[in-house]
Amino acid sequence: MLNNQSIHHKLSEILLQENILVDEPLNNHTYTKLGGQADFFVTPTTYEAVQQVVKLANELELPFTLLGNGSNLIVKDGGVRGIVLSLKKLDQITTEGNEMIAQSGARIIDASRKALDEELTGLEFACGIPGTVGGALFMNAGAYGGEIKDALKEAVVVDRQGNLLTLPADAFDLQYRHSNIPEKGYIVLEALFELKPGNYQNIKDVMDDLTYKRESKQPLEYPSCGSVFKRPPGYFAGKLIQDSGLQGKGVGGAEVSTKHAGFIVNKNNATATEYIKSIEMVQKTVKEKFGVDLEREVRIIGEDPNKD
Missing domain, CATH: 3.30.465.10 (Uridine Diphospho-n-acetylenolpyruvylglucosamine Reductase; domain 3)
Known part of the structure; x- marks a missing residue:
């Protein structure tokens, strides 16, 4: 595999320098404000450039990860190797x-x-x-x-x-x-x-009503990944978590929201590891108490910290 300088040079043949970031902290790009660094964080501005980046990753056998706006995503503290592709500049x-x-x-x-x-x-x-x-x-x-x-x-x-x-x-x-x-x-x-x-x-009346419901019920004042779990058949995830007495509990700086139990918030400079452990704690407790398996809606990507 080529070294990072050579990879950067090849990316520069496809993209402007302003669209290539090296060792970019991904906590700048996730709603949870969590995540380690991306080796290369690229933001193409044309469909052709996206195609060329994909072909380059294939040619160089580089790991390749697509990142949206990071709203339903947890990036581990060890970051993401290879190329992270963001399409945020394709927004028409x-x-x-x-x-x-x-x-x-x-x-x-x-x-x-x-x-x-x-x-x-x-x-x-x-x-x-x-x-x-x-x-x-x-x-x-x-x-x-x-x-x-x-x-x-x-x-x-x-x-x-x-x-x-x-x-x-x-x-x-x-x-x-x-x-x-x-x-x-x-x-x-x-x-x-x-x-x-x-x-x-x-149309506006419907949107205003939905916006009110969201803002009044969801803990938008703290960073989070949004709704953590899918709705289990016959149940509501938030109700199961609430009835398990988990609101206000968590690991480190991560906490099950006291406003909406279906959310886990980054209340006090949590690490991704703490956030993920909080998710696992919720799954374990709900399983023990109600026999229901909570399936994650949020995606988890990246590597654990200090991985060789």
């Missing part, structure tokens, strides 16, 4: 008729607001989801009875070989908090949403 949102094209790096909240401005209904549920469009499709994000698969018509992706593909919504096997994008190794570049004409005030 356009509409034509009842259709919206939103690039992967755009926030799904901004897509819902754009829909409101254009008097289009179908993305109201997303007005409080903090992730990017790409991240929302990656996990079929949803809230308050709506989810991405309800509005998605097709998406443009790059595959593992660096090929550009346009695929219909049903190609992504969208289910509750699931898509096949991780298994396929796709990188989402843009999503095409099919919306419906609506009334501005009616």
